[in-house]
Each structure stands twice: as C-alpha cells, then as structure tokens.
Amino acid sequence: xxxxxxxxxxxxxxxxxxxxxxxxxxxxxxxxxxxxxxxxxxxxxxxxxxxxxxxxxxxxxxxxxxxxxxxxxxxxxxxxxxxxxxxxxxxxxxxxxxxxxxxxxxxxxxxxxxxxxxxxxxxxxxxxxxxxxxxxxxxxxxxxxxxxxxxxxxxxxxxxxxxxxxxxxxxxxxxxxxxxxxxxxxxxxxxxxxxxxxxxxxxxxxxxxxxxxxxxxxxxxxxxxxxxxxxxxxxxxxxxxxxxxxxxxxxxxxxxxxxxxxxxxxxxxxxxxxxxxxxxxxxxxxxxxxxxxxx
Numbered sequence: 076x077x078x079x080x081x082x083x084x085x086x087x088x089x090x091x092x093x094x095x096x097x098x099x100x101x102x103x104x105x106x107x108x109x110x111x112x113x114x115x116x117x118x119x120x121x122x123x124x125x126x127x128x129x130x131x132x133x134x135x136x137x138x139x140x141x142x143x144x145x146x147x148x149x150x151x152x153x154x155x156x157x158x159x160x161x162x163x164x165x166x167x168x169x170x171x172x173x174x175x176x177x178x179x180x181x182x183x184x185x186x187x188x189x190x191x192x193x194x195x196x197x198x199x200x201x202x203x204x205x206x207x208x209x210x211x212x213x214x215x216x217x218x219x220x221x222x223x224x225x226x227x228x229x230x231x232x233x234x235x236x237x238x239x240x241x242x243x244x245x246x247x248x249x250x251x252x253x254x255x256x257x258x259x260x261x262x263x264x265x266x267x268x269x270x271x272x273x274x275x276x277x278x279x280x281x282x283x284x285x286x287x288x289x290x291x292x293x294x295x296x297x298x299x300x301x302x303x304x305x306x307x308x309x310x311x312x313x314x315x316x317x318x319x320x321x322x323x324x325x326x327x328x329x330x331x332x333x334x335x336x337x338x339x340x341x342x343x344x345x346x347x348x349x350x351x352x353x354x355x356x357x358x359x360x361x362x363x364x365x366x367x368x369x370x
Contacts, residue, residue: 076109076121077168082161092117093129093299099171102149104158106169107294111349113323114334120341126168127365128353129297134170135361136295140263144256146291147172147283175283175290180241181225181233182253184261187276188215189302189315191235192223204237212312214276214304220261222254225279252289253282264296271359273318274309276302303356318356322349 080095081087088098092112097104107126111118130151137146151170154162158171185192185202192202193213201207203223211217224241225233242250257280265275278301281293294300303318326345332338341349357365 076123077106077126077164078110078121079108080106080161080164084157085161093126099157101174103172103174104165104169105172106165108168111320111323113320113327113338116334116336116338118323118338118341120346122346122353123350124365125350125353128357129294129299130168130170131365132297132357132360133295136264137291139267140260140295143259143263144282144289144291146295147175147285149173172292173285173290175285175292177227177281177283177292178245178249178253179227180245180253181227182257182280182282183223183225183235183277184220184257184280185223185277186217186220186261186265187274187302187304188213188217189276192277195235203235204239214309214313214315215311220258220265222258224253227281256282256289260291268303268360269306271362272306273356273359274304274306276304276315278302298353298356318352320349322352 079090082097085104086098088096088103090096092115093108093110095106095108097106107129109121109123109125111120111122111125134148134151137148149171154165154169154171158165188196188207188211195202196207196211200209202221205221205223208218222238223235224238225235227233238250238254260280261275261278264278268275275296278296280291280295283290283292298319301319302321304315305318308316323341323345326341327334327339330339354365
C-alpha cells in the first residue's frame with residue numbers, strides 16, 4: 076500500500092486527497108496513492124490496490140474513447156531518466172502527462188437521478204436549472220443524460236451551477252464544446268459498461284487547454300469520479316448498491332461520525348470490502364484481473 080509518496084529530487088506541486096502531483100517542467104507526474112476521502116475528509120486507513128485501479132482504469136478509458144477527445148497521458152510505463160530511481164513505486168499507479176491549463180469547471184453528466192441531483196430534484200423539480208419530468212423516483216434513469224456543471228473547489232464542496240453560469244465564466248463556445256464532449260463520452264462509456272453489467276449513474280470529467288487544444292485530464296470514469304451500480308441489482312425507487320466508495324460512506328454514516336477531521340480508522344472488513352469492489356469494477360470493465368497486464 077502507498078499512503079503518500081516522497082521522491083527526493085522531484086518537485087512536489089500538490090498533494091491532493093488521493094493524488095500526489097510532481098512538477099517536471101512541461102510535464103506532470105501524477106501518482107495515485109491508496110488514500111481514500113469521504114465527505115471531503117481523507118481517512119487514515121488506506122485501501123489496498125485503490126491507486127492502481129484508479130490509474131489503470133483511467134488509462135483504459137482514455138485510450139478506448141480517444142477518438143472523441145484526446146487525453147493528456149504521455150506514458151504510464153516509461154519511468155526513465157530522473158524518474159528511474161522511483162520506477163518500482165510508480166509502476167501501475169502513475170502517469171506522466173502533458174501540462175495543461177485546467178478549465179475551472181467540473182463537467183458532470185448524469186444518466187440517473189441520484190446524489191445531489193436527487194436532492195435538488197425533490198426541492199425544485201429539476202437539476203442545475205434543467206427541468207425534468209414530474210414523478211421521477213430516486214435512482215430513476217433519466218430520459219436522456221443531462222449535463223450539470225459544478226465549480227471546482229479546493230477546500231470545500233463543489234457547487235452545482237447552471238449551464239448559463241458556466242458559459243458566463245469560461246465563454247459560451249467553450250461551454251458548448253465541453254457539454255457536447257462530456258455527454259458523448261458519458262454515453263459511449265455507459266453503453267459499454269452496461270454490456271458488462273455496470274450502470275454508470277453519473278460521472279465527472281475535467282479538461283484542460285494546451286496551445287489551444289482541448290485535452291481530457293485528471294482521471295477517467297473511475298469509482299472515485301463516478302457512481303457504478305451493478306445492473307443485476309438495479310431497482311429504481313431506492314438507493315443502489317455500488318462499486319464505488321459509497322460502501323465506505325454508508326459505514327461512516329452508521330458510526331455517527333461528525334464528518335469533520337480527523338476521520339475514523341476503518342475496520343478490516345470495510346477495507347477488504349472496499350478493495351474488492353474497486354477490483355471487481357476494474358475486472359468487469361476491462362475484462363481482466365488488475366494483476367494481469369499492468370501497464
């Protein structure tokens with residue numbers, strides 16, 4: 076397990092909730108650790124294999140859907156030169172990527188009514204300014220996927236905004252392009268996943284600009300950035316079982332924890348259960364076990 080990385084000689088740009096990012100000039104090194112956050116708090120207990128699942132699943136989607144939008148990955152296997160001393164620790168969990176100018180918007184696409192979207196629908200009959208049919212139930216499949224952007228927050232919860240608000244912040248042309256790309260990526264990925272027994276209820280994307288070109292950055296359709304539901308157990312009108320960290324959230328809700336730092340240690344059965352869910356999601360989607368053919 077890797078809780079955090081420390082690579083002498085490399086410049087640590089940022090240590091996020093899950094990823095450690097190193098500045099290599101015109102490139103960035105993104106290392107997915109096994110840290111897990113819930114309710115915006117990093118928990119003290121790592122989840123074995125989590126970082127490898129996030130990296131390998133992102134690589135799978137980046138390549139599978141590259142025909143829609145190019146991605147920022149340069150390599151996830153060649154850790155030579157200044158990275159050579161750390162190649163073993165980087166193997167399977169790191170990506171060397173292009174440096175871009177990140178667009179400060181979370182591009183969220185929802186195919187089902189869940190999470191904050193379900194709460195907002197109950198109050199307003201819509202989500203992010205998008206009116207929806209009446210009488211929809213929790214977890215109901217929407218008539219078509221909807222694009223519900225959010226602001227990117229570094230120290231607090233992201234805030235849902237309307238498309239018009241997004242357009243006023245970054246420009247209408249770019250906003251229209253991001254909406255079209257996000258919905259197409261989601262739709263293609265959701266159709267693929269459904270054939271493998273996983274419903275992608277919603278997901279978030281991040282994009283950046285490099286010399287005027289739009290690139291898909293950060294992570295891609297992982298259990299951390301998406302709600303993955305087992306199709307065989309799907310039943311609208313209630314919350315769903317999931318392959319994502321909802322398993323941990325549900326446990327924490329039962330403990331009565333205040334959702335303020337520090338987070339509690341996770342018991343061994345919750346750790347093992349979460350590890351199993353991440354690995355199972357990877358295996359279903361990619362078609363092989365995590366330990367087979369790591370890049």
